[in-house]
Amino acid sequence: MRLQYPSSIRIICLPCTGKVDLIHILRSFEKGADGVYVVGCMEGSCQFTAGNLRARKRVEQARTLLEAIGIGGDRVKMFNLASSEAPRFVEIAEEMTRKILALGPNPIKTARKKMAA
Amino acid sequence: MITEIKTPSKLERVLKAGHLAVTSECGPPRGSDASVIKKKAEMIKNHVDAINITDNQTSVTRLCSLASVIHIKLLGLEPVLQMVTRDRNRTALQSDILGAASFDVFNILCLSGDHQIFGDNPKGQNVFDLDSMQLIQTVRHMRDEGKFLGGDPIQRPPRMFVGAAANPFADPFEIRVPRLAKKIAAGVEFIQTQCIFNVEKFKLYMKLAGDRGLTEKAFILAGVTPLKSVGMAKYMKNRVPGMDVPDEIVKRMSGVAKEKQAEEGVKICVETIQQLKGLPGVRGFHVMAIEWEEKVPEIVEQSGLYPRPQIG
Amino acid sequence: MIVAKQKPIDEIIEGLKNAGKILVAGCNECVTVCESGGKKEVAVLASALRMYFMNHGKDVKIDEITLERQCDHEYLEELRKLIDQYDVVLSLACGVGVQFLAEKYMRTPVLPGVDTCFMGVTEQRGVWTERCQGCGQCILARTGGICPVSRCAKRIFNGPCGGSTRGKCEIDKDLDCGWQLIINRLKELGRLDDYELLIPIKDWSKERAGGPRKVVREDVQ
Numbered sequence: 001m002r003l004q005y006p007s008s009i010r011i012i013c014l015p016c017t018g019k020v021d022l023i024h025i026l027r028s029f030e031k032g033a034d035g036v037y038v039v040g041c042m043e044g045s046c047q048f049t050a051g052n053l054r055a056r057k058r059v060e061q062a063r064t065l066l067e068a069i070g071i072g073g074d075r076v077k078m079f080n081l082a083s084s085e086a087p088r089f090v091e092i093a094e095e096m097t098r099k100i101l102a103l104g105p106n107p108i109k110t111a112r113k114k115m116a117a
Numbered sequence: 118m119i120t121e122i123k124t125p126s127k128l129e130r131v132l133k134a135g136h137l138a139v140t141s142e143c144g145p146p147r148g149s150d151a152s153v154i155k156k157k158a159e160m161i162k163n164h165v166d167a168i169n170i171t172d173n174q175t176s177v178t179r180l181c182s183l184a185s186v187i188h189i190k191l192l193g194l195e196p197v198l199q200m201v202t203r204d205r206n207r208t209a210l211q212s213d214i215l216g217a218a219s220f221d222v223f224n225i226l227c228l229s230g231d232h233q234i235f236g237d238n239p240k241g242q243n244v245f246d247l248d249s250m251q252l253i254q255t256v257r258h259m260r261d262e263g264k265f266l267g268g269d270p271i272q273r274p275p276r277m278f279v280g281a282a283a284n285p286f287a288d289p290f291e292i293r294v295p296r297l298a299k300k301i302a303a304g305v306e307f308i309q310t311q312c313i314f315n316v317e318k319f320k321l322y323m324k325l326a327g328d329r330g331l332t333e334k335a336f337i338l339a340g341v342t343p344l345k346s347v348g349m350a351k352y353m354k355n356r357v358p359g360m361d362v363p364d365e366i367v368k369r370m371s372g373v374a375k376e377k378q379a380e381e382g383v384k385i386c387v388e389t390i391q392q393l394k395g396l397p398g399v400r401g402f403h404v405m406a407i408e409w410e411e412k413v414p415e416i417v418e419q420s421g422l423y424p425r426p427q428i429g
Numbered sequence: 430m431i432v433a434k435q436k437p438i439d440e441i442i443e444g445l446k447n448a449g450k451i452l453v454a455g456c457n458e459c460v461t462v463c464e465s466g467g468k469k470e471v472a473v474l475a476s477a478l479r480m481y482f483m484n485h486g487k488d489v490k491i492d493e494i495t496l497e498r499q500c501d502h503e504y505l506e507e508l509r510k511l512i513d514q515y516d517v518v519l520s521l522a523c524g525v526g527v528q529f530l531a532e533k534y535m536r537t538p539v540l541p542g543v544d545t546c547f548m549g550v551t552e553q554r555g556v557w558t559e560r561c562q563g564c565g566q567c568i569l570a571r572t573g574g575i576c577p578v579s580r581c582a583k584r585i586f587n588g589p590c591g592g593s594t595r596g597k598c599e600i601d602k603d604l605d606c607g608w609q610l611i612i613n614r615l616k617e618l619g620r621l622d623d624y625e626l627l628i629p630i631k632d633w634s635k636e637r638a639g640g641p642r643k644v645v646r647e648d649v650q
Contacts, residue, residue, distance in 0.1 A: 026477060069481040
């Protein structure tokens with residue numbers, strides 16, 4: 001459809017969001033990502049039955065952990081949509097971008113810069 | 118029926134002389150004022166053959182049963198030492214039994230005890246070195262063999278009439294009578310049951326117990342409790358484990374004006390006693406009116422169980 | 430297996446606040462099965478800790494290692510060449526492993542990262558329940574394979590108590606009454622008569638009450 005979405009988003013393709021593990025989310029933040037979002041199929045339509053349900057649970061775990069260590073649980077979120085819903089994909093991208101911009105950069109990046117100085 | 122007297126217990130003598138015995142219970146205070154327990158005992162002393170003193174009931178810390186029975190004994194009354202295995206190991210249990218025996222306390226009721234999670238020290242340890250059946254065995258061993266569990270002889274062994282509780286209304290029903298059989302095999306001599314509201318179920322229990330000859334081997338005292346209000350009836354029905362309060366009882370209590378409910382509760386209690394007086398195997402009644410001890414004399418009198426036999 | 434639960438992260442962070450070089454050591458056995466201290470949990474915890482310390486302006490070195498077990502000499506020896514580089518080891522093994530590691534490496538502080546709970550089973554993913562308390566004298570043959578010590582809240586040997594209601598324990602309506610389970614099982618086995626056999630007084634000297642215990646097999650020494 002050649003719709004435009006914010007260029008600050010890096011897409012990582014997976015066969016199923018069930019492949020996302022907690023450590024992948026954490027490492028992203030460790031390496032300086034400002035936000036992570038997981039986009040999976042509509043609940044009930046997972047080709048592998050429950051992959052997207054597991055992903056949701058792991059995203060929740062990540063939220064709790066990130067909140068506890070002071071990075072902020074709002075930086076990670078899970079969305080569900082059908083593969084045909086391109087406009088919704090754009091909507092989500094814009095929503096996340098807005099949210100992360102409002103939250104500011106990953107505090108790790110700021111802290112690293114300070115330490116290097 | 119057993120008639121051979123084994124201890125100086127007045128309760129034992131009343132039962133073995135063929136009378137219907139009456140016992141009741143008093144809860145010690147949450148402090149060291151012994152006059153509280155003495156007053157309660159004085160209120161009921163002429164209407165019962167023996168008075169149970171509860172042992173940190175519901176796991177709430179109170180003046181201990183041992184000290185309380187001593188106070189009662191010093192008043193010239195007949196106490197029943199209730200002993201739970203939740204708080205003491207076998208050394209302390211045997212030691213406390215001797216403590217009571219040193220004051221000539223002649224009755225003991227062996228219980229496991231409510232879990233400490235219900236009480237004021239839910240984070241405390243529990244002991245359960247022995248269970249209630251093993252405690253029964255222990256007391257009988259101390260009395261009849263004159264020996265400690267460890268094997269050494271006891272100087273002036275305790276002479277105690279041994280009792281336990283039975284709950285015909287707990288689950289599963291099918292093992293309630295086998296459980297009674299077990300306690301009797303362990304050496305129990307008298308039983309006080311949980312309070313009875315479901316008379317039909319109790320009758321069934323007694324029939325099954327009778328069929329096995331158990332009612333000949335131990336003296337079963339039927340437990341009764343006067344309800345103070347419909348609220349109490351509902352609470353006991355829904356919130357107390359092992360309690361069976363039929364809907365008709367609750368209905369009966371709620372069908373009466375609030376000011377009259379206490380009177381109705383006493384009436385139901387007396388009716389229950391009257392119904393059970395003639396039931397084979399019932400050898401007496403255990404009236405539990407915690408914090409309402411003043412009703413005991415009235416209940417005993419209205420049930421035709423007064424005056425109490427004078428046993429020399 | 431031994432079931433353990435990871436400690437709250439603020440408790441772990443509190444213990445590490447003065448460390449500059451930390452080794453997070455997991456264990457491949459029980460704590461892996463109960464998802465509290467295996468390789469995955471080590472990775473997640475290490476990552477979270479790195480981010481926490483970074484965020485607080487501290488450049489802390491946090492390394493990860495997962496040993497096969499922490500309760501055998503051979504596996505703990507794998508740490509010998511590297512342990513001196515660290516100020517502290519955060520061990521996610523059960524209490525047994527933490528202690529053995531500490532005994533072996535006396536000059537390196539070792540902190541526990543999990544709370545060791547009980548010996549139990551995985552009833553389903555995410556739910557672990559207690560089955561054994563190591564009383565030292567197993568009577569499962571008499572109770573149809575269900576333990577009154579670990580599954581009865583009062584460890585009664587001649588149960589159930591008067592509080593058993595509809596098959597549940599008086600302390601928790603979601604907790605099965607151990608004795609109800611025993612009775613059900615004896616029934617299934619056609620052995621309900623065994624219920625009336627009095628189980629004798631327990632020898633508690635074989636359990637914790639008798640002091641720290643030891644098992645020796647001279648024939649294999």
